[in-house]
Amino acid sequence: MPQLHAQPYDQNAIGFYFESAEEYGNRAKKNRNANGDPVEEYEIQFIDGDDIDGALAKAWGVNQVNIGGYFKACDEWEDYQKKIFIIGVGEIGCGFDPEDVHPEEFDVDLYHVNSMKELAEQMVDEGLFGDIPENLERYIDMDAVARDLAYDYTETEIAGETLVYRVS
Structure with missing residues (x-):
């Protein structure tokens, strides 16, 4: 306490x-x-x-x-x-x-990643662009994807932890 x-x-x-x-x-x-x-x-x-x-x-x-x-x-x-x-x-x-407050009232999607680039990598791995053949994966510009994500997502630090969030 x-x-x-x-x-x-x-x-x-x-x-x-x-x-x-x-x-x-x-x-x-x-x-x-x-x-x-x-x-x-x-x-x-x-x-x-x-x-x-x-x-x-x-x-x-x-x-x-x-x-x-x-x-x-x-x-x-x-x-x-x-x-x-x-x-x-x-x-x-x-x-x-x-x-009478409930955190679920706030429409916040929270991602436990250290950077926008890490979020981009996670989303690509999870199929953001569909199935990508292995021989083409290295051609995806993760920095560009991260910059695009930054329009809708925000990076913050809470209690020493870096997080990325989006308001739904």
Whole structure:
């Protein structure tokens, strides 16, 4: 589970670390500033955890209102779902309901390749141009195919992994 920090906007208050929405809620209720007043507003910061969860926090725009949905997604989603969300929201700019979001809502086709050229090679191998005789395979310009694919596909990096995606 990721570790986050609640940094008070109140300069007379001290923040706290937490690892769940429940822990955040309990600690926030008890937190007081130097004058004994309750602390009401926090900036939520990702501190530690898997890189994918850090990227998810950034795309999610984690704050004190939507933190429950973020922790639920960290706990329940597979990494590929997190990547689709990060692309859908963080790169494409789709909106979402933090209390009821499903990564499948974002029409993103995800390819685990390191470059557009690798995607071109994969697609040719899978029959993009039909069956190609072996003696002609070496004449296909994979760089040109990759350039053509770049009109519909985008290369990105998420949590240190290069991916190529297309919006369906």
